[in-house]
Amino acid sequence: MTAGAGERPILAVEGLGKDFVVERSLLGSPRAILSAVKDVSLTMMPGETLGVVGESGCGKTTLGRLILRLLDPTAGRIRFDGRDITGLSRRGMRALRREIQVVFQDPFSSLNPRLNVRSIIGEPLRNFGFSEKEITRRVGEVMEVVGLQPDTMTRNPHAFSGGQRQRIGIARALALKPRLIVCDEAVSALDVSIQAQILNLLADIQREFDLSLFFISHNLGVIRHVSHRIVVMYLGRVVEIGPEDALFRHPLHPYTRALIAAVPEAEIIEDRQRVPLQGEIPSPITPPPGCPFHTRCPIARERCARDVPDFVEHQPGRWVACFYPGEETPVVTVDRQREAASL
């Protein structure tokens, strides 16, 4: 996470944590706490796509909301382009809304069904004092960028397909020419063929507008395709960060290995290997002691149940939180289909 020569990270997060109180005692003191995000540190450089991946309860969505300041952190700092935004009030954040935007997952509930497209895309513009004329012009402009017909701006969301609605959401995020866009599962609710259209679109607009994308997804294929660098999360903590190619070729953390190996691929692979994991993902309310992954880790040892591994730079640009990074893990061959002699 070292900054390039002279270049300032557009986003720097240090020791970030977010606790939710899920149960209080009769007198009001907290009884059960959910640590959705724990001690997360990472940086993002301008113009890069940082992919954040993990399974349920890993905290990636909460992390996105913290960065957007839709939630208040309970620990740590967030710096945007050098400015500390951790403690900013709602009002204080308003000016920054021009620079940090968001695209949500659900194309059906992320757009107000009662408003027309012009109002939806134009809302951020209206909030920052653009005139009606300027709004119409800019909305039309940005609709064209995302591949929508500007003359449809008078329609309501229900007149559009899921893929088109997601384009509307992207257009809204682009309206104010932000520098950073948080994409929270932006393609997860879309059909595969539409997903591909949107992914290509995101790549195009990132190049054209020099955007930084904080891309959250549970889908490793999508993450690999869009990201320059990847953050792997488990149970609220970051377990590994690395450049896309290196991380996928030589994952250091056993969880990363297991995750990559578990993804079914849409091709015939002889002797497909998997890293078998026992058991369920622990509940984030009662996380295991020591390394959060040790209960399912195939190479866990005594130490892992006791101590939490530090997040260290194992090799330049490659960070991992594991006492035995890069170690071989046992594998099994995936063999589900019956043998069929090919014709």
Place this chain on the structure above:
Amino acid sequence: MTTGTPSLLRRAAGSDFLLRFRRNRNAMIGSAIVLVVVLVAILAPFIAPHDPERINMLAIWEPPGSDYLLGTDSLGRDVLSRILFGAQVSLIIAGSVLAVTLTVGVVLGMVAGYFGGWAETLIMRTVDVIFAFPELILAILVAAALGTGTVTVIIALSLVWWPGIARLTRSLVLSVREEMFVDAAIASGTPAWKILVRHLLPNIVSPIIVRASVGVGFIIMAEATLSFLGIGVQEPTPTWGGMIRDGLASLRTDPHLALYTSLALGLTIIGFNMLGDGLRDLLDPKVRDR
């Protein structure tokens, strides 16, 4: 169709409000009745055959006939004309109460639901306190305290009615507040009041409309009860409640006063209830997609 319905079938079904409205018996009949009542109330001065307050001691307790279509009451006043003008009174009061309670209830409900904190506590505890009283008793107490008259009735009924609207609004706001488009609005820098007006309000309006249309029936009934008890709008202005009270004493000998007034009252309430039921079927997404 529930969430388990394949998307292919949902696409095939489509949606079309006017078509469904026409097919919904409740909505059609209900709105027809309501329309008739409203028209009658508006046109009463033009279509009433007699002056509703004109006393004619020579024609008391006339049975329904050619001169007085529905007969006359104890002071020789034309029952039909009094029923028509009574509709005016009922609807004016109901309309005023609705206007007041919707404004107050929705605003307070939105504030409570969106901002929470001490505002919510204050508003919802007030709601709880008012709810603790039986509606009618509270209305009577207020009316007794403020004296009689149209304004008193409106104040009393509004006081009794706004908590229900506030509570409903608050719970609707609590659920819509979690929708992603609200987060998107916050992320776009939209100030809170704009979020309430542009994003929350339009999306909570339907259940409130349903509650209001059923509520009108109750308000009219409550007004009739108050005037039956002698509180509220005073003579010589005709009110349905008052007329029923007058007619009850002579029920065995001259039933026409109580009878026809009760029919008018009953029909009006049924009309509003049916309209409310029909609207609920049409507007509530959970019921609608069956």
Place this chain on the structure above:
Amino acid sequence: MTAASAPTSAPAPGTDANAAAAQQPLLEIDGLTVEFATLRRKVKVLEDVHIQVGKGEIVGLVGESGSGKSVTAMSVMGLLPDTARITGGRIRVGEHEVSAKSKRQLRSLRGRDMAMIFQEPMTSLNPVLTVGFQIAEVVMEHQGAGQGKAMARAAELMKAVGIPDAARRAHDYPHQLSGGMRQRVMIAIAMACQPLLLIADEPTTALDVTIQAQILDLMVSLRDRFGMSILFITHDLGVIAEMADRVCVMYAGQIVEEAPVKEIFTAPAHPYTRLLLRSIPSARHKVDRLETIEGTTPSPHAFPEGCRFHPRCPEMAGRCREPQTFERLNPARQARCWRAREILARLEGSS
């Protein structure tokens, strides 16, 4: 649009399958057409669907949303809403002609000879009943067992599907279990009477990837143990590649391609299948730009004339606007495209 009747396809050849080839397929969907009554008119949502599943075979039914795959599954189970009706073709499960049966007759078949598991176990399980009881219900209904015996069997089944500490967890409520556990409970309910056919509609889509792997393993082990056939419905081609013996691809209410799994992934003959495969981002190797399919899936109110994919197809040419029949490419595969042979030859030539 005239429907073409497709010649029956044999199950995949192979050691186990040779025996199956001699028998009738367990599930046979033949020329299935389903219509849906809207306020204005009737709309055909499925047309001329042919699917066969042999004994012990896993057939993948693949398609995007709006393709009709779930409607097909519901037709087999007799779970279509009242507004939808089977207006053509037949469905046979084992010896039973399902399409001809009444609701009551179907109810006795469901859970016994054929069972279904769904995507969202949270909504398919009753939140106010314990999971053990919900499994026991099926046993009581179809096997006439008493509650005590049925609860014991339920605990057995929970153990068989890999739920640890089964006897105790049988008394848990659905919300106390994780997503993966709930799906195992669904599978236990489905397996309670050892059905001949299991229909799985997106069973792992809502699960985490590492849990999904466990559930898929479970399903296969149950197939191996009980010789059950599985119709596996999903939009996820990766899961299909790892699970299915044969694959049927659906688009706009029709089957467009049917082939053994290896062939369909190495040499997809129908343009839709091919474009679909090329639009999936892979975790194994990165490409610069994903291929996309222009346009969107048509709505059942406006299915295109002739080949329903032709407005979006890069291989579109003259005959595409006429009604399409199946082209048989070899004894085990066919595609609903008059250019399929040509495309296949081109693919094989270039490889």
